Amino acid sequence: xxxxxxxxxxxxxxxxxxxxxxxxxxxxxxxxxxxxxxxxxxxxxxxxxxxxxxxxxxxxxxxxxxxxxxxxxxxxxxxxxxxxxxxxxxxxxxxxxxxxxxxxxxxxxxxxxxxxxxxxxxxxxxxxxxxxxxxxxxxxxxxxxxxxxxxxxxxxxxxxxxxxxxxxxxxxxxxxxxxxxxxxxxxxxxxxxxxxxxxxxxxxxxxxxxxxxxxxxxxxxxxxxxxxxxxxxxxxxxxxxxxxxxxxxxxxxxxxxxxxxxxxxxxxxxxxxxxxxxxxxxxxxxxxxxxxxxxxxxxxxxxxxxxxxxxxxxxxxxxxxxxxxxxxxxxxxxxxxxxxxxxxxxxxxxxxxxxxxxxxxxxxxxxxxxxxxxxxxxx
Amino acid sequence: xxxxxxxxxxxxxxxxxxxxxxxxxxxxxxxxxxxxxxxxxxxxxxxxxxxxxxxxxxxxxxxxxxxxxxxxxxxxxxxxxxxxxxxxxxxxxxxxxxxxxxxxxxxxxxxxxxxxxxxxxxxxxxxxxxxxxxxxxxxxxxxxxxxxxxxxxxxxxxxxxxxxxxxxxxxxxxxxxxxxxxxxxxxxxxxxxxxxxxxxxxxxxxxx
Numbered sequence: 001x002x003x004x005x006x007x008x009x010x011x012x013x014x015x016x017x018x019x020x021x022x023x024x025x026x027x028x029x030x031x032x033x034x035x036x037x038x039x040x041x042x043x044x045x046x047x048x049x050x051x052x053x054x055x056x057x058x059x060x061x062x063x064x065x066x067x068x069x070x071x072x073x074x075x076x077x078x079x080x081x082x083x084x085x086x087x088x089x090x091x092x093x094x095x096x097x098x099x100x101x102x103x104x105x106x107x108x109x110x111x112x113x114x115x116x117x118x119x120x121x122x123x124x125x126x127x128x129x130x131x132x133x134x135x136x137x138x139x140x141x142x143x144x145x146x147x148x149x150x151x152x153x154x155x156x157x158x159x160x161x162x163x164x165x166x167x168x169x170x171x172x173x174x175x176x177x178x179x180x181x182x183x184x185x186x187x188x189x190x191x192x193x194x195x196x197x198x199x200x201x202x203x204x205x206x207x208x209x210x211x212x213x214x215x216x217x218x219x220x221x222x223x224x225x226x227x228x229x230x231x232x233x234x235x236x237x238x239x240x241x242x243x244x245x246x247x248x249x250x251x252x253x254x255x256x257x258x259x260x261x262x263x264x265x266x267x268x269x270x271x272x273x274x275x276x277x278x279x280x281x282x283x284x285x286x287x288x289x290x291x292x293x294x295x296x297x298x299x300x301x302x303x304x305x306x307x308x309x310x311x312x313x314x315x316x317x318x319x320x321x322x323x324x325x326x327x328x329x330x331x332x333x334x335x336x337x338x339x340x341x342x343x344x345x346x347x348x349x350x351x352x353x354x355x356x357x358x359x360x361x362x363x364x365x366x367x368x369x370x371x372x373x374x375x376x377x378x379x
Numbered sequence: 380x381x382x383x384x385x386x387x388x389x390x391x392x393x394x395x396x397x398x399x400x401x402x403x404x405x406x407x408x409x410x411x412x413x414x415x416x417x418x419x420x421x422x423x424x425x426x427x428x429x430x431x432x433x434x435x436x437x438x439x440x441x442x443x444x445x446x447x448x449x450x451x452x453x454x455x456x457x458x459x460x461x462x463x464x465x466x467x468x469x470x471x472x473x474x475x476x477x478x479x480x481x482x483x484x485x486x487x488x489x490x491x492x493x494x495x496x497x498x499x500x501x502x503x504x505x506x507x508x509x510x511x512x513x514x515x516x517x518x519x520x521x522x523x524x525x526x527x528x529x530x531x532x533x534x535x536x537x538x539x540x541x542x543x544x545x546x547x548x549x550x551x552x553x554x555x556x557x558x559x560x561x562x563x564x565x566x567x568x569x570x571x572x573x574x575x576x577x578x579x580x581x582x583x584x585x586x587x
Contacts, residue, residue, distance in 0.1 A: 073427075221399045232405075
């Protein structure tokens with residue numbers, strides 16, 4: 001088991017296995033993509049055969065439009081109301097930075113940013129799991145699970161998922177380590193990566209209550225350093241809103257675009273859940289996924305990780321409140337504390353671990369096929 | 380006696396209060412910015428659609444009697460401003476609780492009555508819907524719709540001042556929108572308010 005300070009062991013026992021899991025899982029997913037394109041795709045389907053083109057589907061074009069042309073109020077002709085203002089700026093900014101630095105084209109830069117963030121996120125998740133007292137094997141199992149979760153291709157595509165995952169785990173890790181400024185900066189960037197990043201506040205407030213009590217929360221002047229992450233967390237979101245306000249006169253141009261272009265609106269989560277479970281189409285599976293995530297979150301409670309439990313439940317409820325039920329698989333990917341808890345529960349049971357791993361990998365392959373064919377289940 | 384200790388405490392306290400003041404200032408800044416955003420922001424897409432509808436209507440002035448039809452392939456769809464879904468066959472559903480139609484009539488027009496032929500999205504689970512209409516910001520009527528009268532026309536008497544000005548900005552408001560999918564009443568997962576079929580422009584004096 002790697003000890004702190006033992007660099008060789010860290011590399012051999014942590015960094016290399018995580019890199020191997022990442023590379024193998026990506027290679028298998030790309031192979032599934034190639035097989036789908038060559039064997040399953042209808043002859044009329046316009047699927048590029050460049051290997052990396054499988055990493056650009058659905059929202060990829062929106063992110064690249066922000067990288068290449070900046071934000072614009074222009075609507076998509078096929079999707080009235082849809083503009084690139086619905087996509088938050090941190091990921092496109094990172095891609096643009098790397099693209100300028102290496103003089104590389106934006107798409108390839110986006111793939112590099114996504115995969116580097118994913119690798120760094122997996123390492124941080126391993127460290128986070130260890131911080132929570134999870135043993136080495138369970139922590140590694142968790143990173144493996146994340147690599148094979150259905151639709152984990154989003155972590156390697158030109159999407160903001162891996163950036164979000166990295167910033168989330170960095171913010172949570174450093175808050176638990178009481179590095180408040182680092183946690184606060186990561187949290188501010190998180191809310192400028194996706195709007196739901198602001199839900200880090202739920203974790204931070206729960207952590208604060210647990211560490212200093214409700215009285216401590218209500219007397220923040222006694223230890224103001226502890227509230228730095230809470231105060232900094234909404235900054236990214238507000239800065240982006242300010243930018244939208246200055247350029248369009250609509251601070252909520254992102255939500256406006258999501259509402260008109262993608263049909264996003266909020267409704268009570270119980271309505272959504274019952275509607276999904278009543279449905280006889282793909283929405284039924286989204287309902288099952290929501291329930292599955294809620295059940296997994298109970299593992300967090302059982303482990304006594306109440307801050308993570310509060311955070312995950314808040315995000316799951318938010319996901320269910322959004323009226324567009326597609327993308328639930330993808331939104332669930334970033335709830336890494338769930339996967340840590342699941343890995344910890346599975347680690348002492350090798351047969352169940354193998355079974356779970358294989359089932360998830362199979363589902364992931366199916367989702368990769370759907371992603372390749374641009375089937376809406378993988379949106 | 381260690382005299383450095385109280386100094387350290389004082390420096391610590393001073394720094395603590397400075398940090399707290401900075402954080403409090405930041406929170407006040409957030410609140411001010413949020414208040415500004417909430418009060419001054421205007422949905423940029425709705426503003427665009429309203430302007431587009433007004434521009435079209437200014438180029439297509441109508442006078443009573445006339446009937447404006449809405450729905451898939453209908454010529455008057457461009458008169459619809461913000462708050463509408465894409466046209467369906469037989470009409471266009473309002474998407475939000477507030478939807479705008481722009482009509483321009485000649486100045487000094489005769490007193491007008493607008494007959495709005497629309498169906499309210501009354502579902503078994505949400506059996507009543509309150510509908511309100513405004514013309515150029517002035518109330519023009521309110522109705523309660525249920526299963527028995529969901530498709531009854533809404534008659535809007537146009538104030539003389541509005542008819543004289545020529546521009547009629549009609550706002551059709553509902554107290555709620557409903558998603559048939561969410562309520563288990565069908566596969567349509569859109570939020571629906573009123574299904575607007577047509578608007579008839581009638582001479583108010585003649586229709587009395």
